[in-house]
Every structure is written in C-alpha cells, then in structure tokens.
Amino acid sequence: MRKTEEIVRQFHESWDLRDPERSVAVIAEDCQFEDVARSERQIGPDGYRMDYERWRKAFPDGEVKVTNVIVDGDRAVVEFVNRGTHTGPLQSSLGTFEPTGRRQEPRYCSVMRVKDGKVVEGRDYYDATTIARQLGLLD
Structure with missing residues (x-):
C-alpha cells in the first residue's frame, strides 16, 4: 500500500514543484x-503534459x-485543494476563458x-461551478 501512496503523491505534488x-x-x-x-480524457504522458501546460x-x-x-x-483516492490566480487564458472543451x-x-x-509502479487510470472530480463562480464567470 505504501508504494501506491508514494506514486499518487508524486503525481499530484509535482505540480507545486513545477x-x-x-x-x-x-x-x-x-x-x-x-x-x-x-468530460475530457488525457491519454498517457503526452495527454498529461498537454493538460499541465494548459493549466x-x-x-x-x-x-x-x-x-x-x-x-x-492498487487503488487510491486523493483529496486536494487546487489554488491559483487566473492570469492567462484557460482553454478547455467548454471554450477559452480569458484571464x-x-x-x-x-x-x-x-x-x-496504480499497476507496476505507474498510474494506469484515474478520474478527477470537482465542482466546475465553484471554479466559475470564484473566477467571476458566473454570478
């Protein structure tokens, strides 16, 4: 179990390390x-890189x-807070949102x-309406 936790933490905590x-x-x-x-999918490392650069x-x-x-x-649930200031365009399947x-x-x-030391599948769940409200995109 420890190995699975280390892998999913590395996956998420790398964001702070840029x-x-x-x-x-x-x-x-x-x-x-x-x-x-x-309703977007990222496939493999290239999908991750694209999503990372967008955000x-x-x-x-x-x-x-x-x-x-x-x-x-081999399964993990990771809860986290994602913070940031919207200073660049955000591109998504829902359109492009200006800063x-x-x-x-x-x-x-x-x-x-996780399988054989790698993330093989995952799903992110969050409230997109909360983000839209915090960014002033919704009342």
Whole structure:
C-alpha cells in the first residue's frame, strides 16, 4: 500500500514543484485519465503534459495541496485543494476563458489505479461551478 501512496503523491505534488516530468515518470504510456467535470480524457504522458501546460498557462502561480490519501491495494483516492490566480487564458472543451485576475481554490478528488509502479487510470472530480463562480464567470 505504501508504494501506491508514494506514486499518487508524486503525481499530484509535482505540480507545486513545477516539474511535470516528475509526474510523467509515474504515468503509464496507456494511462486513461478523465476530467469528469469537463468530460475530457488525457491519454498517457503526452495527454498529461498537454493538460499541465494548459493549466499552468492559465494559473502560473497554481499550487496543489494534498489533504488526504486513502489507499486500498492498487487503488487510491486523493483529496486536494487546487489554488491559483487566473492570469492567462484557460482553454478547455467548454471554450477559452480569458484571464479574470481572480483566485480560485476548489477542492478536488482523484480516484486512481496504480499497476507496476505507474498510474494506469484515474478520474478527477470537482465542482466546475465553484471554479466559475470564484473566477467571476458566473454570478
């Protein structure tokens, strides 16, 4: 169980280190990762890099703080807070959102599976409406 926790922590905590390759090191080539709120999939390390760059461009001061990790064998649930100031364009399947200069601090939950030392699947759950409100995109 300890190994699974170390891997999922490395995956998430690399954001604060501004080191996407540290996350890539624990992502399987065929990893299927889904952003449930946006109905988007990131496949493997290249999908992760694209998603990392998109969010880092929109929130260059962004940080992720893991608040809880629950492990059961090869599966883990990771709760975290994602903070940052929206100073760059945010591109998504929902459109491009121009910078608002406002901070966002939503809570997230990732459900992940690890096999042979790599993340092979995952899903991020969060409330997109909370982000939109914090950024001033909704009343």
